[in-house]
Amino acid sequence: MAENSIPANSDLPVKPLDGQNDIGWAYAGAETDDYITDFVKFAATTSGPVADLGCGPGHNVKLLLNAGTKSIIANDINEDHLKKFYKTLSEEETERAVALRGSALTLNKIIKTGTLGGILAANLVHFLHPSEVRNAFRLFYELLAPGGKLCVIAFSTRCGVAVGSQDLIRQRRKDGAEWPGLVTADFQEPTKRDEASSEMVYKVLLNPEELRREAEAAGFHVEKAGFVPRPDYPAWFSIGTQPGMSSGLTAVKP
Numbered sequence: 078m079a080e081n082s083i084p085a086n087s088d089l090p091v092k093p094l095d096g097q098n099d100i101g102w103a104y105a106g107a108e109t110d111d112y113i114t115d116f117v118k119f120a121a122t123t124s125g126p127v128a129d130l131g132c133g134p135g136h137n138v139k140l141l142l143n144a145g146t147k148s149i150i151a152n153d154i155n156e157d158h159l160k161k162f163y164k165t166l167s168e169e170e171t172e173r174a175v176a177l178r179g180s181a182l183t184l185n186k187i188i189k190t191g192t193l194g195g196i197l198a199a200n201l202v203h204f205l206h207p208s209e210v211r212n213a214f215r216l217f218y219e220l221l222a223p224g225g226k227l228c229v230i231a232f233s234t235r236c237g238v239a240v241g242s243q244d245l246i247r248q249r250r251k252d253g254a255e256w257p258g259l260v261t262a263d264f265q266e267p268t269k270r271d272e273a274s275s276e277m278v279y280k281v282l283l284n285p286e287e288l289r290r291e292a293e294a295a296g297f298h299v300e301k302a303g304f305v306p307r308p309d310y311p312a313w314f315s316i317g318t319q320p321g322m323s324s325g326l327t328a329v330k331p
């Protein structure tokens with residue numbers, strides 16, 4: 078793990094993160110949701126390390142740190158985001174949080190099987206292909222210790238990314254498609270989107286039922302799965318007058 082971790086850079090000032098910092102995404106506001114709130118409470122009580130996969134600007138790592146989580150692995154594929162974020166941590170915080178760059182999908186090469194107390198994957202899996210989503214749930218299961226908790230948040234088909242594709246998604250559901258929210262060429266994305274969020278490509282929008290299905294197939298006991306309204310996200314995330322919805326899941330490895 079040591080060679081992948083990024084040490085604290087003590088010559089940079091420590092500054093707290095907020096919802097609108099220069100390394101984040103405009104939509105990832107300061108507000109959180111019940112799934113992450115509950116997960117953070119759990120994380121503070123577990124002795125095993127807690128991984129935040131695709132941690133990006135690190136909002137949730139900060140929540141985990143502030144709650145007193147003893148050991149955190151902050152992972153992201155983007156080294157720049159990780160470095161900028163890591164430099165904002167205090168010395169005490171860097172003792173509890175290690176930054177691990179690389180794809181979350183290959184972490185089984187670095188993290189020992191069955192050792193993590195918790196895994197948070199917020200706003201990550203909708204950037205993966207369905208086969209990768211399935212593998213990700215298997216990997217989460219493999220990495221967690223028994224009793225370990227998983228929290229997943231993803232964009233659902235009831236958000237602005239799918240604003241022009243509601244009929245298509247309905248038809249796919251009727252046809253029994255395994256992944257109704259698969260973003261294909263005929264999938265109409267909204268034209269207006271804040272610049273920062275367009276740097277990554279959505280691959281599949283996931284509703285609670287798909288998160289539940291994948292978690293159960295991997296062996297998890299699902300505690301909770303449901304839609305998470307995000308009225309605090311920018312206008313493009315909504316569908317008409319309805320606030321856009323994310324999906325949330327909390328599951329435990331028996």
Ligand SMILES: C[S@@+](CC[C@H](N)C(=O)[O-])C[C@H]1O[C@@H](n2cnc3c(N)ncnc32)[C@H](O)[C@@H]1O
Nearest residue numbers: 105131132133134153154155179180181199200
């Ligand atoms: C939209 S941001 C979410 C950030 C944070 N989790 C949140 O909810 O505010 C998605 C992050 O996932 C990272 N990412 C994308 N694919 C990844 C992968 N395979 N492994 C690890 N990180 C990945 C991106 O670099 C980006 O920082």
